[in-house]
Amino acid sequence: MTASDERSPPRIEAALKVTGAARYATETPVEGVLHAALVVAPIASGRVREIDDRQARAVAGVVAVLSHENAPRIAREGVFIALQTPVVHFAGQVVAIVVAETLMQARRGAAVVKVSYEELPAVTAIGQAVDPPFAPRTAGRTATDSRRGDPESALRDAEVTLERRYTTSTNNHLPLEPHAVIAAWQGDELIVHTTSQAVFAHRLAIAECFGLAVDRVRVVSKYLGGGFGTKGGAWLPVLLLGVMTARQIGRPVKLELTRAQMFTLVGRRQETIQQLTLGATRDGRLTAIVHDTLAQTSTYGDYADPVGTPARVLYACANVATSHRLVRVNAPQPNPMRAPGEGPGSFALESALDELAHALGIDPLELRLRNFADHDQHTGLPWSSNGLLECYRVAARSFGWEKRPREIAALRDGRHRLGWGMASACYPVYRMASEAAVRVAPDGSVKVRCGTQDMGTGTYTVLAQLAASILGIPLARVAVELGDTTLPEGPYSGGSIATASFTPAVEEAARQVCRRLAELAADDPDSPLHGLAADRITIADGYLRSENQSEILADLVARAAPEGVEAVARAAPEEKSRHSSYGYGAVFAEVRVDPELGEVRVTRLTAAYATGRILNPLLARSQFIGGLVGGICMALHEDTVMDERLGRVVSDNLADYLIPVHADMPRFDIHLVDEDDPHLGGGIKGIGMLGTVGTAAAIANAVFHATGRRIRDLPIRLERLLPD
Amino acid sequence: MTEYPDQQIAVALSINGREHRLTFPACATLLDVLRDALALTGAKKGCDMGACGACTVLVDGRRINACLALAAMQDGKEILTIEGLARDGVLHPLQRAFVVHDALQCGYCTPGQIMSAAGLIAEGRASDEASIKEFMSGNLCRCGAYPNIVAAIAAIADAAER
Numbered sequence: 085m086t087a088s089d090e091r092s093p094p095r096i097e098a099a100l101k102v103t104g105a106a107r108y109a110t111e112t113p114v115e116g117v118l119h120a121a122l123v124v125a126p127i128a129s130g131r132v133r134e135i136d137d138r139q140a141r142a143v144a145g146v147v148a149v150l151s152h153e154n155a156p157r158i159a160r161e162g163v164f165i166a167l168q169t170p171v172v173h174f175a176g177q178v179v180a181i182v183v184a185e186t187l188m189q190a191r192r193g194a195a196v197v198k199v200s201y202e203e204l205p206a207v208t209a210i211g212q213a214v215d216p217p218f219a220p221r222t223a224g225r226t227a228t229d230s231r232r233g234d235p236e237s238a239l240r241d242a243e244v245t246l247e248r249r250y251t252t253s254t255n256n257h258l259p260l261e262p263h264a265v266i267a268a269w270q271g272d273e274l275i276v277h278t279t280s281q282a283v284f285a286h287r288l289a290i291a292e293c294f295g296l297a298v299d300r301v302r303v304v305s306k307y308l309g310g311g312f313g314t315k316g317g318a319w320l321p322v323l324l325l326g327v328m329t330a331r332q333i334g335r336p337v338k339l340e341l342t343r344a345q346m347f348t349l350v351g352r353r354q355e356t357i358q359q360l361t362l363g364a365t366r367d368g369r370l371t372a373i374v375h376d377t378l379a380q381t382s383t384y385g386d387y388a389d390p391v392g393t394p395a396r397v398l399y400a401c402a403n404v405a406t407s408h409r410l411v412r413v414n415a416p417q418p419n420p421m422r423a424p425g426e427g428p429g430s431f432a433l434e435s436a437l438d439e440l441a442h443a444l445g446i447d448p449l450e451l452r453l454r455n456f457a458d459h460d461q462h463t464g465l466p467w468s469s470n471g472l473l474e475c476y477r478v479a480a481r482s483f484g485w486e487k488r489p490r491e492i493a494a495l496r497d498g499r500h501r502l503g504w505g506m507a508s509a510c511y512p513v514y515r516m517a518s519e520a521a522v523r524v525a526p527d528g529s530v531k532v533r534c535g536t537q538d539m540g541t542g543t544y545t546v547l548a549q550l551a552a553s554i555l556g557i558p559l560a561r562v563a564v565e566l567g568d569t570t571l572p573e574g575p576y577s578g579g580s581i582a583t584a585s586f587t588p589a590v591e592e593a594a595r596q597v598c599r600r601l602a603e604l605a606a607d608d609p610d611s612p613l614h615g616l617a618a619d620r621i622t623i624a625d626g627y628l629r630s631e632n633q634s635e636i637l638a639d640l641v642a643r644a645a646p647e648g649v650e651a652v653a654r655a656a657p658e659e660k661s662r663h664s665s666y667g668y669g670a671v672f673a674e675v676r677v678d679p680e681l682g683e684v685r686v687t688r689l690t691a692a693y694a695t696g697r698i699l700n701p702l703l704a705r706s707q708f709i710g711g712l713v714g715g716i717c718m719a720l721h722e723d724t725v726m727d728e729r730l731g732r733v734v735s736d737n738l739a740d741y742l743i744p745v746h747a748d749m750p751r752f753d754i755h756l757v758d759e760d761d762p763h764l765g766g767g768i769k770g771i772g773m774l775g776t777v778g779t780a781a782a783i784a785n786a787v788f789h790a791t792g793r794r795i796r797d798l799p800i801r802l803e804r805l806l807p808d
Numbered sequence: 809m810t811e812y813p814d815q816q817i818a819v820a821l822s823i824n825g826r827e828h829r830l831t832f833p834a835c836a837t838l839l840d841v842l843r844d845a846l847a848l849t850g851a852k853k854g855c856d857m858g859a860c861g862a863c864t865v866l867v868d869g870r871r872i873n874a875c876l877a878l879a880a881m882q883d884g885k886e887i888l889t890i891e892g893l894a895r896d897g898v899l900h901p902l903q904r905a906f907v908v909h910d911a912l913q914c915g916y917c918t919p920g921q922i923m924s925a926a927g928l929i930a931e932g933r934a935s936d937e938a939s940i941k942e943f944m945s946g947n948l949c950r951c952g953a954y955p956n957i958v959a960a961i962a963a964i965a966d967a968a969e970r
Contacts, residue, residue: 094907101915102903102922104850104890111849144814188833260854260862260916260950309852309916310950343855540914540951706910706956713952738859738948745945749954 092702093559097307097544106307110264110340112277117266118147120329120339121190123180123197124348125172128414128731129206129383132170132179136198140182145189148333149197151180156328158293164384164417165321167328172201173383174414175732176348178322181329183337206414208731210355210380217378217409224390224425225514230462233403235363238372242363245372246440250360250432251797252780254380254724255353255717257421258743259539261309262343263319263350265326268336273300278323280305280567281316281537282576287569289320290327298569305567308577311539312714316578318351318419344736351419352724354379356391358432363403368446370401370455375433381410382417389418390425394433394777396462397666398510399455404462414731420578422714423776426511431718431798434507434781439794447490448506448785449480460664468663468763471694472508475670478755479692480506483672492792501679502687503790506672509778513665513696513769514581517656519572520589522551522597524649528626528638530555530562532590536574536582537567540710541772542703546583547590549699554594556624557637572652580667580770583699587766588655596651598623601640608644611635655765665761667695667769671712673782674750677790682805684787686716686748689779692755696769704771705754711775712752717744719780723799819883823848824892830879838882839863839874842889850890850919854948861947864920864927865889871927873946890919893926901967902926905960913951921947925961934965 100106125132137149155167166178182193207213219228239245265278274296280286283303291298308315326339341349356379363372375395381387392406421427441448456473459466480486488504489495495502520534532551538544548562565571575585602621605613605628612633613621621630628635641649674688689712698704721742725734735741761767780798787805788794795804817834820827823846832841839856842848842865854862856875863874866888893900902922905911912918924947928934933943940958949957 094910095912097915098907098910098912099899099903101912101918102890102899102906103894104848104919106915107849108852108916111843113847188835258950259914260860260948261852261914262854308914310914312950343857343859540912542913702910706913706951706953709955710913710952713954737857738855739857743948743950744954745948746941746954746958747945749941749958752955 092700093545093549095542095545095703096548096559096564108261108307108309109266109277109279109305110338112266114266114268114336117336117338118183118185118333119187119190120326120337121182121194122178122345123182123194123199125177125179126175127172127201127203128175128208130172130201130203132172133200133202135180139196140193143189143193143196145185146182146193147185148183149180149193150329150332156332158324158328160289160293163321165324167325174416175730176416178325181325183329183333206731207412208414208726209728210357210378210411210413213411215412217411220386220388220408220410223388223392223408224420226390226393229407230392230396231405232461235372235374235403235405238403239361239363242371243366244364244444245361246436246443247361248436248439248796250358250435252356252428252431253722253798254355255421255722256347256724256741257312257314257351258346259310259312259314262341262346263315263322264338264340265323266336266338267327267330269331272296274327275302275304276327277304279308279315279319281311281539281578283535283537283567283569284573285316285576286320286323290324293324294327294331303569305537308537308539311577312422313420313424313578314350316576322349343738347724347733347736348416352416353421354381354387354389354418356428358391360432360436362436362440364440366444368444368451368454370399372403373401375406377408379410380413380415380418383412383414385417386410387418389420389428391429393426393512394430394510397460398433398457398508400457400461415726422711423511423773426773426777427718430507430509430778431780434778435784435796438505438785438788449476449485452476452508463664465662465664468665469759469761470668471757471759472668474757475668475692475694478757479670479672479690482753482755483690485672492789495790497676501677501790503675503677503786503788505782505785505789506670507778507782507785509669509671509774510666511580511773511777513584513667513764514579515584515657516575516581517654518575518585518589519652519654520574520586520593521572521650521652522590522593524597524641526642526646526648528561528641530557531565532562533565533571534574534586534590535566535569535571536586537577539577541577541582541707542700543582545703546699547586550587550590551594554591554598557626580772584766584768584770587768589653591766592653592655593651596653597649600649600651601628601637604644605635605640610643611640657765663763665764665769667693667771667774669693669774669778671778671782673786675783675786675790677787677805679791682802684720684800684805686750686783688753689750690753692757693771693774694757694759695771695774696759696761696764697767698756701756704756707771708754708775709752711772712779713744714776715779716748716783718776718798719783720799817880819880821882821887822885823887824889832879834880836879837875838877838879841879842874848889848891852916852919854916861924862917862920864923864947866923866927869930871924890923893922901964905964909956909960909963911953911956911960913953917947917949921949921957928961929965929968934961937962
C-alpha cells in the first residue's frame with residue numbers, strides 16, 4: 085500500500101518536510117539568542133568539591149557560568165534538577181552551564197571549567213547492589229504486584245512446569261532530532277520553543293517552577309523530530325535548566341543536547357532481569373504464570389516499566405502472580421520508551437510460551453489459541469473488543485505458517501539456516517481529556533486547532549481528515565495548527581494516547597459546526613434553505629442540502645457569518661470503564677542465521693493488528709513498521725553499554741550504539757484487521773506502541789527454530805550465537 | 809586570559825546556484841555555516857560526527873556529510889542542499905516520491921535521505937532494492953520509514969532508467 089487513496093492521503097505537512105521548510109524547535113529564529121553548553125560530571129557518585137570557572141569566564145564571548153554555587157533555586161516534586169546541590173548521582177550529570185554569544189564559544193568555555201570532585205563508591209550495575217531490591221509504588225500506570233488464584237499450589241500440581249530467566253538491555257530512545265530549548269523571557273512572560281511531546285504538561289511544570297501564571301508561559305513545538313518517550317517528562321529537567329539560564333541572564337538562551345548527552349540526560353529504557361515460571365497441562369493449557377521483574381532505577385528517582393502487563397492479561401490462566409522490584413544504580417533515570425514494559429515483558433512471556441510449545445511438541449500458534457482469554461482475567465471485565473484470534477488467522481495465513489516444520493534447524497538456504505517464530509502482542513488503550521476547535525472561514529476553508537504534537541505520527545494529517553470528513557470538504561481545504569499552548573488543550577503524544585484522545589473532541593467540534601451551519605441556513609432569509617428543518621440539512625462536497633434545495637457552504641458563511649463559524653469541544657474518557665480495552669497483534673518472523681559467524685538477519689516480518697478504527701491506513705502501516713523496527717533493534721542491536729568500573733556510557737554515539745539501518749530491513753507484510761469497538765469514544769485504540777510488543781520474542785523464537793539455540797538475553801548479538 | 813586562534817576566513821560558496829561571499833571561522837563546518845550563517849536549516853544536525861547522515865548535501869554532485877566537511881574547503885565548489893532541489897516551486901521527482909510513498913514520519917532525517925538518494929542515483933547504485941538498501945545505510949531513520957524510503961527511491965530510479 086504505497087499509493088495513497090481517499091482514506092489514505094499522504095501527510096499534509098509532507099511537502100514542508102521534503103523541502104527542508106519545516107522548522108524544528110532549534111531552528112526558530114530568535115533575536116539576540118545566547119548559546120549554552122553543558123559541563124557534565126565524569127564520576128558516577130560523589131560531590132562537587134570546587135568549581136573554578138575563571139578560565140571559562142575569560143573565553144571570548146562567554147557571558148556566564150552557572151553551577152550549584154550561583155544557580156537560582158528551583159524545585160519540582162519528583163523531578164531531579166541539576167545545579168541545586170553539589171551531589172553527583174551519575175556520570176554525565178550536569179554540573180555547570182556555560183553561556184556565550186556563539187555555540188563554539190560556549191563549548192570552549194565548557195571545556196575549561198575546572199571541577200574537582202570528592203568521589204564516593206558507586207553502584208554501577210544491578211549486580212553490584214548492596215541494598216535489597218525494593219517495590220516501587222507503581223509499575224508504569226499499573227499496580228506493582230498482582231495476584232489471582234493460587235500460583236504456588238498450581239505450580240506444585242502442574243503436569244509441566246518451566247522456569248526461565250530472561251534479560252533485556254538498557255536502551256536509549258535517540259530520536260534523530262536532538263533535544264533543544266530556546267527560552268526567551270519578556271518581563272514576566274516567557275516563550276519556550278522546544279522539542280516537546282507534551283506542550284501543556286511542560287507549560288504547567290515551567291509555570292509552577294518559576295512562580296508564573298500558566299497564561300504567562302507559551303510552549304511551542306510545531307515540528308518534532310521524533311520522540312519515542314524521551315521528549316516528555318524525561319526532557320523536563322534539562323528544559324527547566326534552559327529556562328532558568330535565560331531568566332538568570334536576562335537574554336534568550338538556546339540549549340541543545342549533543343548526541344552523547346542524549347544517552348545520559350533524557351531517560352532510557354531500563355535494563356530488566358525477568359524470572360518467569362509457567363505451569364501447564366500436557367495439552368498446553370496454562371495453569372500458572374509467575375512473572376517477577378527486577379530492574380534498574382536511579383539513585384534519585386523511582387521508575388518501573390509495567391513489564392508484567394502481558395502476563396496479567398494476554399492469556400487465560402486462573403493462577404497468576406506478577407511483581408516489579410527495583411535496584412538503585414548510579415546511572416541515568418529510566419523512563420518510558422516505545423512500548424515501555426510490554427516490549428521487554430512480552431519478550432520473556434512470548435519466549436517462554438515458545439519454550440513450552442517446544443517442550444510439549446505443540447505448534448506455538450496452536451498453544452496460544454488454546455490459551456486465548458475470552459475476558460480480562462486480571463480485572464474480571466469483558467473486553468471492549470479483542471481481535472487477537474483474527475490477527476493470528478490473518479497473519480499466519482499470509483506468512484505461510486502452516487508450512488513450518490516442527491523440527492529445529494530443518495530449514496536451510498545454502499549454508500544459512502532459516503527459522504520461523506511468532507508471538508502475540510497487546511497494548512492497553514489509554515485516553516486523556518482533550519479539547520479541539522474547528523472553524524469554517526468565510527471562504528469555506530477550515531482550520532482545526534488542537535494543542536497536541538506531531539512527532540512523526542501523522543497527527544497533522546488525521547486532525548485534518550477528521551474535520552474534512554464530517555464537514556464534507558476536500559482535505560486540501562483544511563489547515564491544522566498544533567504544538568502550541570495558545571491552542572485549545574490537547575493530549576500529550578506518548579503511550580499511544582494522542583489520537584484516541586483528540587478524535588472525539590475534534591469530531592464533536594466539527595459536528596457542532598455543522599449544526600450551526602445548518603441553523604444559519606435555515607434562519608437566513610437569503611438562503612435557498614431558509615425555513616427548512618435545520619436537522620434535515622446535510623453537508624457534503626462543499627454544499628448544504630435539504631430536499632431539492634442547496635447552497636454553497638462558503639457562500640452561506642460569507643454572507644451570514646462573515647466572522648466565520650467556530651466550535652470548541654472537549655472530550656474526556658469515562659471515569660470508570662465497564663470494559664477492558666487493549667489493542668492486539670500477532671507477529672511472525674523469519675530469520676536467516678549464519679551458523680559459523682552467528683550473524684542473524686530478519687528476512688520477513690508479517691504482522692496483523694486489531695486496533696479499533698484506523699483513520700489513515702497508509703500512515704498506520706508506516707507507524708506499525710516503525711514499531712516493528714523498534715522490535716528488531718531490541719532483539720538484535722540496541723544496548724547502552726556501561727563501563728561498570730566508571731559507570732559511564734561507553735556506546736554514547738550513533739556509530740557504537742547500533743540502531744538498524746536500511747540494510748537491516750526485512751520484507752514487511754502488514755495487515756490491519758478491521759475492528760469496530762462500540763465501547764470506546766471515537767473507537768480509537770492507538771497504534772504507536774504495539775509494533776514493538778512481541779517482535780523481539782518472535783525473532784528470538786525464530787532464531788531457536790533456525791539453530792536450536794535459545795537466547796534469553798537481549799540483544800542477540802553475534803557472540804551469543806557463536807558455536808560453543 | 810585564554811587566547812584561541814580564531815582565524816576568520818573569507819570564502820565564496822556556491823550554494824543552490826547562488827554565490828555567497830562569507831567570512832567565518834576557519835574551523836566552521838559546512839553544516840554550521842549552512843544552518844547558522846545562511847539559515848538553510850534543511851540539512852539537519854543529528855549527531856555532528858558523521859554517524860547519522862541527516863546533514864547529507866551534494867558537493868559537486870557527490871553526497872557528503874556536511875558536519876564532517878570544513879566550510880572553508882568548499883571554496884569554488886557547487887553545493888546543493890535540500891532547499892535547492894525543487895525548481896521554481898515544483899518538487900523534484902524524489903521529493904514527490906517521498907510524499908506519495910509516505911517515506912517520512914518525523915521528517916528530521918528526510919532531507920538527508922533525499923539528498924543521499926539523489927547522490928545514490930547519480931552513482932548508478934539505485935539499480936535494485938538490495939543496492940539501494942546497502943548504499944543508503946549511512947542515513948539513519950529512527951521512525952522506521954526505511955521500506956517506504958527504499959520504495960520511493962526505487963520508483964524514481966525505475967522511472968529514470970525507462
